[in-house]
Amino acid sequence: MVQIKRLNSTDNNFNQALQQLLAFDTIMDESIDATVAKILTDIKTRGNAALIEYTRQFDHVHASSIEALELTRDALHQSLSSLPNEQRQALELAAKRIRTYHEKQTASSWHYQEDDSTMLGQKVTPLDRVGLYVPGGKASYPSSVLMNAIPAKVAGVKELYMVVPTPHGEKNDMVLAAAAISEVDRVFTIGGAQAIGALAYGTETIPQVDKIVGPGNAYVAAAKRRVFGIVGIDMVAGPSEILVICDGKTHPDWIAMDMFSQAEHDELAQSILLTPNADYLNQVAQSIDQLIDTMPRQNVIRAALENRGALIQVQNLEEACAIANTISPEHLELSVDSPELWVDKIRHAGAIFMGRHTCEALGDYCAGPNHVLPTSRTARFSSPLGVYDFQKRSSLIQVSQQGAAKLGEVASVLAYSEGLQAHARSAEYRIKA
Incomplete structure (x- = not known):
């Protein structure tokens, strides 16, 4: 049985319990930060030589030059050609939908003229060069390539460089195929804080970029924090989150699996259900217990649900929306009748999934909107990654x-x-x- 927390909004200590549930310790491990600081300084001062040494040390890839760590466009397209048709078609369809959605976000320059002929306006220009970090090796995140690279290309970024580690030389064809589909310009098989340093400072071979985007481990996150200001970054993301508001009419197995879909990311992920139906909470809890043993990552899911998950009874859907605004989740599912009647009550959420058939997983891969979303309550002031993150604005004054x-x-x-x-x-x- 999964020991997931049960809360009730009418309890006297509910607000305190909710704050404790949402609390996430973001204090960085000092040893990680010290290691990253040393690596970044080394890359900044010794460039290619340091990058080659760290790639040998951490990824066990021996290369005599950085050029040997760069993949050609032919190699990327070879990975694309090697995929089974089903995988290739899925990537291409997802890419098409993501591109179509993000093309709606492009901003245009504008100006206006006052009566005395003074002209004021705004000039929109894309960034010159962007670096994309992608986890590599056994991890396969082709969706992250699509979600980061396509908006950059739609924005008009001329040079898009991707870095991806290949531990022991292990390359992932899905990731490289996604790079080919997304028209990434150059790909280097490097990773970790050293790759962030190479993008941020530049080396003899890798030019300095203007902005670094993409997910990574604790060392990558620490490196992005440190180079921010020298280059731009997308965000330093926390653990993944899902909040489901349900009226009690959706099949409980669906909701349980939706909660699993975030809990399987890691032990610190957060999955919360809000409903006014007490009996429905029992049904979902039963579904969780019945389904968890069928999941390959059941240990991770169990830990996440027990550490940071919750089943919360609220008085009504109006209150559920108010609590959702306090939580400000990365992903919010409105699994209710007529979700369009409730969406206007939601002020803070990274992405809002409307209706019983709109599971969060569709947004992760192929719905079209970006899956790079604000976490840890930053949806109060942050937005999903988009074309606007790869464009900048200059004021025009004449x-x-x-x-x-x-x-x-x-x-x-x-x-x-x-x-x-x-x-x-x-x-x-x-x-x-």
Whole structure:
């Protein structure tokens, strides 16, 4: 039997219990941070030589040069060609849907003109060069390649570099095929903090990028934290999360499996169910107990559910939505009748899955929206990864002579009030002109 927490929103200590459930210790292991700091410094100062040494040490791949660690486009397309038709078609269909969705996100430059011919506007330009980190070896995350690479390409990024470790030389054809489909420009078989350092600082062979995206282990996350500011990063993600709001009418096995779908990621993942139906909580608990032994990753699922999972009885769906906004989950399933009537009550969620047939797993792979989502309550102020993360905006300002005279007076007053005389004089010169 899975010992998952049972909470009731009417309990006197409910808010405290909920906060304890949501609490996640993000304190970084000092030994990891120290190791990462050393690696990054080494890559920054010694470049290719250090990168080759760390690849030999951590991945057990011996290479005489970085060029030997780069995969050609032919190699990527060979991986694509080697896939069974079913896998290739699945990748291609997912890529098509992801591209179609993200094409809706592209922003355009704009401007307007005032009566005195002053022009103001915004210029939107893509980043020049982006680095994509992808876990490698036995781990296979081709979906992460699609979700990170396709928005970058849609945004107009000219150079997209992918780094992927190949422990003991083990390459994953699905990952490389996804890189081919996504039109990644260059792929290097390197990983860990050393790969982040190479992208952030550049080496003799690998140019410095402008932004680094993609998931990784604790060392990769620590490295991304450290290089942020030198380059941009997408986010430092916490454990995966799912929150299900259900009216008690969805088959309990469906909900149990939806909770499993996040719990199987790792022992710190979080799966929570909110429902006003007490009997339904018992049904889902029974489904959890019946289904867990059928799962290959049952030990991970059990640990996640017992550590951070919960079955919560609420008074009604209105309250469930309010609690959901407090939780601000990465994934939120509205497994209810007429979900469109409730979605407007949700203010904070990375992705909202509407209706009983919309399981979170579809969003992970092929629905179209991005699966790189804010975790650990950051959905209160963050958004899913998208085209906008690979574009930047420049303000356009062209002031006419008449406009300079008018605005110069305003700027002068404000500049003097701040004690910045040169600012004021600079504006005043244009007034006199």
